[in-house]
Amino acid sequence: MYNSISSQNWLKVYEEIFRRYYSRANLILPNDFYVREIALQPLYSENYVRHLSFSTISELRKTITEKVPRHLYYSSAKYREPANTSMDEKQWMGSDLIFDIDANDIRECIVENGIVTFKFCRTCGYITYNNIKNCPKCSSELLKFEHVDSRCIYRALHYLAKLIDIIENDFDFNMLKASFSGNRGFHLIVELIPPLDKMDPEIRREIVSYIKLDESITTYIKARLLGHNHRKALPLPPKINEGGIRRRIAKELLDMPIDDVTKRYIVGQFGKPNFSDALKMYKVLEHYIGDVMKRISIPIDPKVTVDVTHLVRVPNSINGKTGWIAYNIKKLDISEFSMDHSLLSPEENIKFKIRIDVDLPKLEIADASFSFSRGEEIVLEYVYASYLVFKGVATLINVKS
Ligand SMILES: [Zn+2]
Structure with a gap:
């Protein structure tokens, strides 16, 4: 049975769904969350409510079931006085290390047209791909639609796996939490204990540089690997049991369609190569190094990692840009995550009738593909309907419960 709802009341529908979800949600928070600032954007407001702090999860739950948030965050920073409104008087005690991988920044997604913006x-x-402010037809203010196809989100997930590998193996950090952002990327939270949590932005910038490997660094590494600066011996591919960037290169080479001899050499099952084997392996290295360097460069957002006062989206909270759950990936097992609609939905078996407000090109939304025309009215599962409603391109007409 469908209940009719007025256009003003669509947020009320979500308020009830979010409230039911938050009354039982398994929010993933740090054990010391009482030293964290909690921030939220209420469903009905453009303004953020900041400088909240709670001593227990049930206090937090009480607040967010009363004032239902569109977005919910906690500070990567630990403060002596997290609720103090002055940043100086909060008294910073240290910060976790935060990484953000956004599918928007992934080279392959841009090349493959997996990103839709208009x-x-x-x-x-009216639709335009130009950056103009007002509608030339009716002079209303234009809104921005930003979408990434699910295959791009899977690419971001793949980079998340590589990032986890680096953080665990090269840095030896082991208090990690990974989650889907609920929109188009992934977050990795690395909880740090003293004195590591006192790392200043400059040190964090060095970590970014090691993980992201921008072009000037990759050019230098390529030249060194190929022996362009010392031509005495024939350079061989790095091996899997080496450390640091050489290990990252060895791992990536193994994913390339390389010959068996080189593979065995990289994994350490090949003795000292004779000249012809060495030459062959050098050629392999020379051929694939360009691709390999691109693939080991992880597209993290430097701003997020360098910022010691960053607000982290609470894993398993709802992202109000989509209505989807910012799914916490259990045990860092990326195979545990998928874009399955049931995984991203705060409630099962809800369908919405919506009206499409603009012509939409083919979009991969969660685990399905759609293209819609303006004026079309359709009944869709929560995940697809909410995505279009929160992105502003559809209007909620009816809810079926
Ligand atoms: Zn118009």
């Missing part, structure tokens, strides 16, 4: 007019349905 501006649109909700009033008349």
